[in-house]
Amino acid sequence: MLNAELTAVLVGMESAGKSTIFSKLTHYVTGEEVNFRGSTVVCRRAVIHGTNITIVDTPGIRHQSDSETTRMALREARQGDVIVFVIRGTHAAFELKMLSRELEDYRYRVAVILTFEDKTPISFCRAVEQFCQTYGVPFVSVDARAFEHRKHALIVQAVRSAKLLTRPLHEIFALDLANVDPPNTLLEHKTVGPWLALILTILLFGVPVVAAYLFASVTQSYLDTWILNPLRGFMQAEPYWLQVFSVGDYGLLTLGPYSFLWAFPVVVFIGISVAVTEEMGLKDRITDALDPWLQKVGLEGRDLIPVLTGFGCNVVGVLQSRACGQCTRRQCVSLISYGSACSYTIGATLSLFNSAGRPLLFLPYIFVVFIVGAVHTRIFNRKTIKLPDTPRKTFLQRPTWKGIGFRVRAIVKQFMLQAMPTFLLICMVAALLDELGIIPWASSLLSPVFMLFHLPGSVAPSVLFSMIRKDGMLVLNQHGILGELSIVQLFVVVYLASTLSACLVTLWTVAREFSWRFALQIAGKQAVTSIATSALLAWLVPFGKQMSLITGFMHLMS
Structure with missing residues (x-):
């Protein structure tokens, strides 16, 4: 060099x-x-x-x-x-x-x-x-x-x-040649285009999430029967501290496998879905079609690319926001931080809702998170004047296995080398804090705060750990906490844990891209919106009754 x-x-x-x-x-x-x-x-x-x-x-x-x-x-x-x-x-x-x-x-x-x-x-x-x-x-x-x-x-x-x-x-370079534009599709239709783009966007993430849920729900029983239960039985004969960190309430074999089982398929399936649409050039057509709607929350159609990327990983979404105009980039990052539920958040929420016997709660959950995130972005960011840009339709073409394979390999590598080690570290820290009596003390101390949301103090660790890593909320799986929560309480605690703050790695990335002042501003505004809407959801009893009826009906239909 x-x-x-x-x-x-x-x-x-x-x-x-x-x-x-x-x-x-x-x-x-x-x-x-x-x-x-x-x-x-x-x-x-x-x-x-x-x-x-x-x-x-x-x-x-x-x-x-x-x-x-x-x-x-x-x-x-x-x-x-x-x-x-x-x-x-x-x-x-x-x-x-x-x-x-x-x-x-x-x-x-x-x-x-x-x-x-x-x-x-x-x-x-x-x-x-x-x-x-x-x-x-x-x-x-x-x-x-x-x-x-x-x-x-x-x-x-x-x-x-x-x-x-x-x-x-x-x-x-003063050539005089006409452009050869790609053929129009229904996505370029003024009326039909945005609705079709919305449907494709929902399918882009909905199908992988459903596939991941079905895979994990079928696999979990085999994982318990053939691997985890024998390992847990074997560890019972080991020294006490080894049991604490392996099969205790927050042990590696207690929480770690469920993070992998529920988050990993989401990461892989969403990665494949996004890679295919990117390789085809379809992703750009979708974002262009949604431009008129996104302008209502202070964004451009192109800003949707980092937001969609954030559903895989918020950190990557923040980095992709570099391609946004300076007049919309901060709004884009704000929406990523609040409304882009990353793969680890999706995996954790699927696991919790499934463990509680309420898997269909995921649908209203993801809808509420994104809609509130859009409203939050619009409220806290004033309307700005955007510079005009020339539309550039992407040529649609067949995806290549090399392109798809590269993206999926990169995602798997990131998950295995960064995401899982961090979560396992959280498990070990949680096990140590629980053994020292710090977690029960913190739960008791924060009980009055969580009473504002009609929640027991025992949910405090899940909310606190989720601020470090989003799948930290999986500690709710312990002590039978999920069985004690009503459907509204379950919805509220998962919503609060996933939106109260972006994870520490995301905030660190925002600080590096902008400044610590801006990162703290985003964190503060997000906390205000999350607390206000969580309290609203907790106290809105009619909404809870309606949700119970809808979920019960969907259970019957399934």
Whole structure:
């Protein structure tokens, strides 16, 4: 890296194919064949395979955007030796013109890579190539998803042969070509589109959650019979402190397996669902269709991408919010923190509702969390003026197994190396605090507070641990607490535990992205909304009766 021949920076608009080209040139395994807008929120560096050329992958640039990712890309471009314009052949003239204006105050060595070769008319490719040759700009046309070795060599040659341009970029790249837009679907229909997008969004997360629930509910009895019960019996003969940390009320074998059983399938199934829609390009169509509705809560359609990502992991959602405009990013993070129930939250709530014999409570729970999160975002964030942006429909295409497999592998790795160790640590800390009498003392101390919500003090540990990690609420599974709670109490304690605060890792990420002051502001506002709505739910007796009737009816139907 230090003795690099030169540094080439890939610059282009969203969905142009920069990350795919980066992965192919470097033989880098991440980000292969990703087909969703705004997938890159950081700059990545590597060496082009077989050369000493450093290549930099940058986030996509938006037209007339003030997003952090756009500024990041332009800043990186100005520090490179060669700028490689990565443009969609279907929108070559518009994208070359826009990129040239963004960088018009500088002189650069420039090369051009035209992507979407398979969707671009041959006449367009020849026109761009001829235009580049006229001004001495190296040009390569590729289909990034079917990258050939020959193209690898041509791109390396183009980077090395790029020469310093003497004329302003916007004067050079003044092509006059029409755009080739993807075909319209029902999602682009003004009336039908938003409703169809809403249905697809519900299916996008609803189907994986149902599948995860069915898998976990069937598997749990086998897990207890064949693995956990024998292990617990074996541990009874071990020393007392080993029993405390393994099979005690908060032991690793008592709570740990249920976190894995109920959270892991949710993580994997949602990961597969999201990966498929991203690979197809469908996710962008959905977010564009929902733009008019999201504007009512101070967001843009594109801001839904980080919010949806937050359902997998809030931390990743906060990082993805870098692609939001500065006028909407804080609102987006606020909604992620409150309304995006992450995979671990979903897994924990499914486990608790199922253990209490009320699995269908999950439906009103997830609805209330998201709706209250949207209202919370609108109340605490004033309406702002958004910069106009040019709609960019994504080409729909078949997903690839490599793209899907990479995403799912990354999610599984994160769960196994980060999520589970943290939860197991919570179990050990809880076991120690319980043995020292601190948990019973805290429960007694906080009993008057929880009485405001018609809740017993014994639920205090679940709420406290959920502020560290969302599946910390699984400690409710102990001491027979769930059996003592009414349906309304169960709903309220799960809602309170999941919304009182974002987990510590999410707050830490928000502080790093913005400031600790903003992170604490978000935490404070979220706590106010959570406490107020939890109290409202607890005291709204008619609502509880209606919920009991609805749940009872659904039980009969099932």
